[in-house]
Amino acid sequence: MSPRSAEPERTEDAEPLDWIDVGAAVDFHDPPLRQIAVGRTRVAVSCVDGTFGAISGVCNHAGGPLGEGRLDGAYVECPWHYWKFHHATGEGEPGFEADRVPRHATKVEGGHLWISRRPVTTRSKAPHAPHPLEREPGRAPGPLRVLGISTTNLDVRRPRYSTSEALLETALEHARTALGAEARMVRLAALSFRACEGFYSRSAKACTWPCSITQMDPGDQLTEVYEGLVHWADVLLVATPIRWGAASALYFRMIERMNCIQNQITLRNRVLIRDKVAAFVITGGQDNVQAVAGQMLGFFAELGFVFPPFPFVAHSRGWSAEDMENNTAFVRSNRALHDGVRQLVERAARMSEALRGAAVCSARIERGGRKAQRAALAGPAAADGAESE
Numbered sequence: 454m455s456p457r458s459a460e461p462e463r464t465e466d467a468e469p470l471d472w473i474d475v476g477a478a479v480d481f482h483d484p485p486l487r488q489i490a491v492g493r494t495r496v497a498v499s500c501v502d503g504t505f506g507a508i509s510g511v512c513n514h515a516g517g518p519l520g521e522g523r524l525d526g527a528y529v530e531c532p533w534h535y536w537k538f539h540h541a542t543g544e545g546e547p548g549f550e551a552d553r554v555p556r557h558a559t560k561v562e563g564g565h566l567w568i569s570r571r572p573v574t575t576r577s578k579a580p581h582a583p584h585p586l587e588r589e590p591g592r593a594p595g596p597l598r599v600l601g602i603s604t605t606n607l608d609v610r611r612p613r614y615s616t617s618e619a620l621l622e623t624a625l626e627h628a629r630t631a632l633g634a635e636a637r638m639v640r641l642a643a644l645s646f647r648a649c650e651g652f653y654s655r656s657a658k659a660c661t662w663p664c665s666i667t668q669m670d671p672g673d674q675l676t677e678v679y680e681g682l683v684h685w686a687d688v689l690l691v692a693t694p695i696r697w698g699a700a701s702a703l704y705f706r707m708i709e710r711m712n713c714i715q716n717q718i719t720l721r722n723r724v725l726i727r728d729k730v731a732a733f734v735i736t737g738g739q740d741n742v743q744a745v746a747g748q749m750l751g752f753f754a755e756l757g758f759v760f761p762p763f764p765f766v767a768h769s770r771g772w773s774a775e776d777m778e779n780n781t782a783f784v785r786s787n788r789a790l791h792d793g794v795r796q797l798v799e800r801a802a803r804m805s806e807a808l809r810g811a812a813v814c815s816a817r818i819e820r821g822g823r824k825a826q827r828a829a830l831a832g833p834a835a836a837d838g839a840e841s842e
């Protein structure tokens with residue numbers, strides 16, 4: 454075979470190659486890609502149209518096991534986030550050739566496939582501009598900042614009254630007018646964003662910050678939420694309707710994508726959320742307020758948020774209330790509920806001020822969240838966050 458490469462090889466004249474017999478060549482036709490160990494070196498061995506290739510089994514991006522990926526034509530596609538490297542040269546795909554993983558020499562002799570023990574080219578990582586979210590979080594000077602996230606799935610092109618969103622709007626307006634805050638609303642229903650694809654299930658290291666999907670897919674619009682949550686807001690208000698006893702489907706779609714925020718604590722003791730306050734607005738025609746609130750409190754606590762006293766305002770008309778046509782009118786005209794969310798944002802603002810003044814969370818936090826043990830990466834049993842698939 455004659456793999457293409459611009460990289461000068463470490464030639465046989467300079468240093469004779471040390472060849473390793475890795476087995477009968479015919480066995481490497483199927484499967485056509487596999488990860489093997491040559492001593493302590495992981496190698497992705499492939500066979501494309503009868504041509505053998507052997508490249509490093511460690512991806513340039515975040516160390517994914519290339520030999521456990523798949524072949525896309527002549528390219529090995531990493532199983533973690535789908536970067537591609539030529540199966541024989543190790544070069545990145547067209548346009549990214551400078552991003553190269555080492556390749557090993559191969560030969561077939563006596564019906565066996567032989568691989569050079571050491572690679573004959575070097576690894577080269579082309580500089581990638583860091584993603585804008587990657588910067589270290591730090592509060593810029595300015596007034597209190599309140600981010601509202603509405604998780605109702607009502608069609609934004611055909612607006613109608615959402616009880617949860619209406620109460621959130623009341624709270625944000627109060628933050629602006631009475632508290633002098635900057636306040637923003639994000640409507641998840643107006644954003645196009647992919648569901649979490651469970652990279653965590655491959656390896657904790659495969660779930661990156663910024664989110665792997667955010668890095669791969671410039672069209673994914675959850676960036677606005679990450680930016681607001683991690684970099685901008687002091688206070689987060691999340692509003693959800695109750696659907697079959699749980700928060701909305703969009704709420705769960707969003708928080709599954711936030712595993713990457715919590716996972717930075719698991720991987721790097723890196724706490725992205727510090728001195729920030731979260732509070733919630735929960736409305737349902739029927740019931741299960743406490744279970745919904747419990748889930749929300751638990752999740753946002755794991756990210757590093759703290760809560761004001763009485764951290765949610767909720768409304769439910771009870772299990773047997775089926776006259777939903779009256780619910781909208783009830784919420785629209787109920788002063789106590791609207792006053793309640795005004796007071797909620799005031800409590801959250803006071804808590805935020807106290808936190809920032811005391812810098813409660815600015816000190817180093819050792820493995821925040823519910824898993825204080827240090828062995829979390831020791832094995833599958835210690836895995837955190839998303840379920841394995």
Ligand code: FES
Pocket residue numbers: 512513514515516517531532533534535536
């Ligand atoms: S694409 Fe290989 S580790 Fe991310």
